Amino acid sequence: MNSFGRNFRIQIFGESHGASVGIIIDGCPAGLSLSIEDFIMDLDRRRGAVVKGTTSRNEDDIPNITSGIFNGFTTGAPILIIFENKDVRSSDYEKVRDIPRPGHADFVAAIKAGGYQDFRGSGHYSGRLTVALVAAGVVAKKILLHTKDNSVLCQSSIIEAGGEKDIDRAIDKAITANDSIGGIVECKAVGLPIGLGEPFFDSMESLISHIVFSIPAIRGIEFGTGFNAARLFGSEHNDALQNEKGKNLSNHAGGITGGLTNGNDLVFRVAVKPTSSTPKAQESLNIKTGELENFSIKGRHDLCIALRVPVILESVTACVIADLLMQSGKLPVTINPKKNLQ
């Protein structure tokens, strides 16, 4: 359903062209300082408004924090963060299309909701909701700075687009082809203590992949050497222990052994499909006529949604790690508790 996490728990809501999207963060420790400024950089990274290849939809994305914060600090109560949808042009989506857009949830969402779905801009299935994930990630990342022993850092970047390592060239290729492209995004977390992850079903890979596949357009995930591991010999793939702190001579396992963090950098990559809303003309079924038909998609869309994925990937990874740190007692229940409670 629309919530995720055990002790650091997020609940998402909203629709692309509804009044708002947002998130509730339940289980955040008290005493974390939090202001709107904390959110700006990551929200800007996600919006990528100025980046070639991203949509011209221009939300200012100001987080409206309406509960769980008091005098600039978290109180331990649920934190509600709302983003109003302002730059909405629903006329582009004024009715369910006769031709459901390929790659979009239009058709399946209609079946699931028995015809009651909010069909404007994919409604609740829209990538617009990832702004809420980024907001949760901002809070989670700040928590990770308070990990006992050492801080945990999540970093992510796009490493390939449209089959090219040079991302600029990839975007140009897409513009020339008048078509959308996909990409590969890598994420790393450094500073993790050994032993995070809960056997049997809450392995580190299980939790990360669970939340990663809630991001629209993700088609695959691999940890460490990933799919290439299937082509190596055991003697090539095994990471030999180098020292007592868990450091390995290699990191083919991507920082995870037996489902638990092993003291090396956590590394994974995801495959992002090409934006479904390609500017190129396509053929699909006209539900009304029952005939295949040529059509093209209007509205504002990214040529390469993979460009927006890094900050989202950092965000969801930070949420998972924050949750596991709490379960492992490696985070303070209250951050910097006051001596005088009055």
Add this chain to the structure above:
Amino acid sequence: MNSFGRNFRIQIFGESHGASVGIIIDGCPAGLSLSIEDFIMDLDRRRGAVVKGTTSRNEDDIPNITSGIFNGFTTGAPILIIFENKDVRSSDYEKVRDIPRPGHADFVAAIKAGGYQDFRGSGHYSGRLTVALVAAGVVAKKILLHTKDNSVLCQSSIIEAGGEKDIDRAIDKAITANDSIGGIVECKAVGLPIGLGEPFFDSMESLISHIVFSIPAIRGIEFGTGFNAARLFGSEHNDALQNEKGKNLSNHAGGITGGLTNGNDLVFRVAVKPTSSTPKAQESLNIKTGELENFSIKGRHDLCIALRVPVILESVTACVIADLLMQSGKLPVTINPKKNLQ
């Protein structure tokens, strides 16, 4: 933790060289006929005792069903299935190794448990526990035959090992090299109704990947075209709707749109790493001496654990689908209820 699922819920337990491993299935509908015979084929497939490249450990794997069944039918109460560990040679593992085995949980499990872990044969982190997943899968698969409208079927097979499509040749290569190999396993589910999966966080991919990554040795998962999708244009990747039943002209999305089943075959692949216990000599840290040391692993181990993965993959997939079917009201609460309750 060690349970998974919302309405069809499994709880796993046991250790490789403890008294037993097993599973509790909570939320199974009443009225499902169930006998030990139902389990034989899939347990045999997993054991693969006669297959070249699998371990010589020879458990007879007889499921002991001690609750939740009455007169041959499920009652709706929790089903406890226990597999006794009989063919145990713990002497191979009589103490924590001074050299933690690369690729195994030895080192991280010791840290996590503060030295109290059952270190014999990886203890609770052992692949031995997958016998319990297969048992749960047997029950889940039988449930799927009672889906309203049409039955759902899960099928899986290994499609690549050690980089080879010819699996026999791959095993021979491993034997010759005296080394272990990995592989790629594909899984399909057919007959799924449209709309399974629960936005936002319980997409079909999210739930499947969550449970798939609880299987030891999985390094990656991809749906449909997967990582290749990242290299296609949108116009190439999009699946055009072909008819009102949701059938698409292609199936690059692997049967999932917007996180929901779309009426086409569900298709995904996983990467299985080469068995960590390779027969080849390796180098790793001797914790006691603090020196890197050459060593080789004893005990009975598969050259290619990927060979065992297909039936496990079917099993966990069936568990996820059974759970989602229940949530969607597409399974009867009781199977063939009796008219006369006395």
Add this chain to the structure above:
Amino acid sequence: MNSFGRNFRIQIFGESHGASVGIIIDGCPAGLSLSIEDFIMDLDRRRGAVVKGTTSRNEDDIPNITSGIFNGFTTGAPILIIFENKDVRSSDYEKVRDIPRPGHADFVAAIKAGGYQDFRGSGHYSGRLTVALVAAGVVAKKILLHTKDNSVLCQSSIIEAGGEKDIDRAIDKAITANDSIGGIVECKAVGLPIGLGEPFFDSMESLISHIVFSIPAIRGIEFGTGFNAARLFGSEHNDALQNEKGKNLSNHAGGITGGLTNGNDLVFRVAVKPTSSTPKAQESLNIKTGELENFSIKGRHDLCIALRVPVILESVTACVIADLLMQSGKLPVTINPKKNLQ
């Protein structure tokens, strides 16, 4: 934490004197018509603004439904309902009191949050949040009208206050004594199918009492004959079956046998403590001076909060029943699905 329910799931947020309080309803079937008018009556009942013995705080309590509704019907996506706090006089609470109010969360909340709590009007611990429960109840009650076979109805009323059956007289007694009083509230649900409740831990009593004790000021709950059952002989207390539909000759069990609904009216009562904020002068510890001190409480408070409890009790009961009906397949997944999904 701040969410409750398995398939019909609510997530609450907000503070008494913060920007707002509200609730997210996750798992509501699509196709339920919903408008602000639906909420008026129950919100008015809770506010009880005109009733003798309730506070003069005058919120207009207009539910702001900002997601999960489209064209007047639920879509199946999370429903966010926000109530803005307008009539706030925080000056009454401008700082943590030196004397924590007896019966209030002031002291324990400060300890729990390490001094970061929102101390204004009990913050997140305030009875103000029950407005959100009532909103969830409005949705749940509407769902219950769509139960297969027959509708389910929840009704609740105060049956005793300050030890008196005549409630008017009880309030007068409180006014005369210049003191607050408690009361007993009874709740009934009629039309329930047989077999609701999930053994072993989700008995009907377990789920109802869980959510009931989230309502501030509840000190006890009893089902059917309740505490008096402890004084009866078995032959007196047992309810004999009267007919094949489950109707019993008596209903000492309050409609529940073995944790499951038995086809008779569900009946339970709760004890509500006297309002902690009594107008009478009290003695308590001044934290700053370390001395016991006489003081009296300012602010606007009910003389008898039990008066507000009936509608809240109906609401939370309806939430539990809606959840169990869903799990039991006794509610449609979509209400009145459209034939033409376009």
Add this chain to the structure above:
Amino acid sequence: MNSFGRNFRIQIFGESHGASVGIIIDGCPAGLSLSIEDFIMDLDRRRGAVVKGTTSRNEDDIPNITSGIFNGFTTGAPILIIFENKDVRSSDYEKVRDIPRPGHADFVAAIKAGGYQDFRGSGHYSGRLTVALVAAGVVAKKILLHTKDNSVLCQSSIIEAGGEKDIDRAIDKAITANDSIGGIVECKAVGLPIGLGEPFFDSMESLISHIVFSIPAIRGIEFGTGFNAARLFGSEHNDALQNEKGKNLSNHAGGITGGLTNGNDLVFRVAVKPTSSTPKAQESLNIKTGELENFSIKGRHDLCIALRVPVILESVTACVIADLLMQSGKLPVTINPKKNLQ
């Protein structure tokens, strides 16, 4: 369903006359010493085999711990505890009765399971399963001894039976009347830190009552002054703070304020109904004939099941407290971790 708890989680299974009953404890910290001897006293207390007024069914109740323990200590993996059912006389229950026993789950369980229920001795709905709760309680109580700062202790006793404070006399009255009786049981927990309980829905009262009502035969629960609180003035009921450690001048609230522990003893009472299986002749419906009929119940049954409840109450209370202590970081993740992990 059949599991309860967030971080300290129990999963129950079994039937009265099946092969066994038992429990899995998931989330127990590693490093807790545990042996069969730890269980004897509490299991004896529950069995009460020598106490006047309890059943002559004589299970030796030896816990069979088959996983999660290694060399006498918990490992952090799920702990499976099984009790074999040996002293079973199913002939007493050889078929579903034509006359469902009043007060028992016979009728509702049949409806719920569509006729597939295990009807022998109430099957999964039997009080026999409370032996598993006691086993979980033994583990939970041992954990509570490791609470940071000070140990937590749970104690419970019967304070009234059949309306009498003198319990011996009450039993004699029941024997004379040839009828069963109920009782009131009180439970206390001392040594609790301030602030346990998680707003909004996981208040201390919510969690305790949730699990308490899973114990068969409980009809009511009240905290502190409980139902009597409804008859007091606020000035009488309020507990004034006495010192900075949270000690109050009175304890009408039973150690809980705002759903959180307040530093005073946690006190609650439950009402236990008279045993449904009274030896006295009763009238009920014969399902086959459709006529009301006189009958009497055979089998071995307690005259006063309330006598067994104290140890069960302690057990479930300890489970709740252990879970909350974990969430609050007030328990070590591993108990006495070893310095040398090899």
